[in-house]
Amino acid sequence: MKADDLLPIGELARRTGLSVSAIRFYEEKGLVEAWRTEGNQRRFPRSDIRRLSFILIAQQLGLSLGEIEEALSSLPENRTPNARDWAKISKMIRNELDGQIAQLERMRDNLDGCIGCGCLSLKKCALYNPMDEAAQEGPGPRILQA
Ligand code: FES
Incomplete structure (x- = not known):
């Protein structure tokens, strides 16, 4: 993954409207996964913007975190989810x-x-x-x- 495709947690928060603590919570729950820099700072794949947006929408629809996790587990890990994945x-x-x-x-x-x-x-x-x-x-x- 190119360095341009990785976002610091603050940038991810800005792009999704979530708080940094909310992103950490979702990370703790295993719904998003950060990479670590040599200085041990979190870096998230750019595709996590859509992933976090999906989590918010799914929660608004009443899905539990467990159900959301199950749905997200079907997404590919090594590439950005495409339209077919989301469908x-x-x-x-x-x-x-x-x-x-x-x-x-x-x-x-x-x-x-x-x-x-x-x-x-x-x-x-x-x-x-x-x-x-x-x-x-x-x-x-x-x-x-x-
Ligand atoms: S209130 Fe009597 S059966 Fe439900």
Whole structure:
């Protein structure tokens, strides 16, 4: 990698709008990786501008750091990600968001059943257990009743 392609952390902060401490945090989490100069100063590849922008957007979309890390792990390490790489990641995020939307829709539908009830029963209220597939069929021990 050419020296021109490496940025000091302050420059990366300026280019992304992030604080230096935020970049260090992402580095600590392994989402970006700095090279070290002989004087032990951090240098980041220029491609980390897009990588950090992606992290911010993904966080705004509600992805966890673990999910973001998984998505970023599919990016090439030795070259700048291209449009096809980002398209692949976008598809992964879309699938993740589709899952979240489906879960929110189930919770909304369960909420409809709870409006006017208000019991908030740990045993029967589907809002406490939105991933419970059996709860979709109504309250009570649906599997035992089948
Ligand atoms: S509040 Fe009664 S079932 Fe949810």
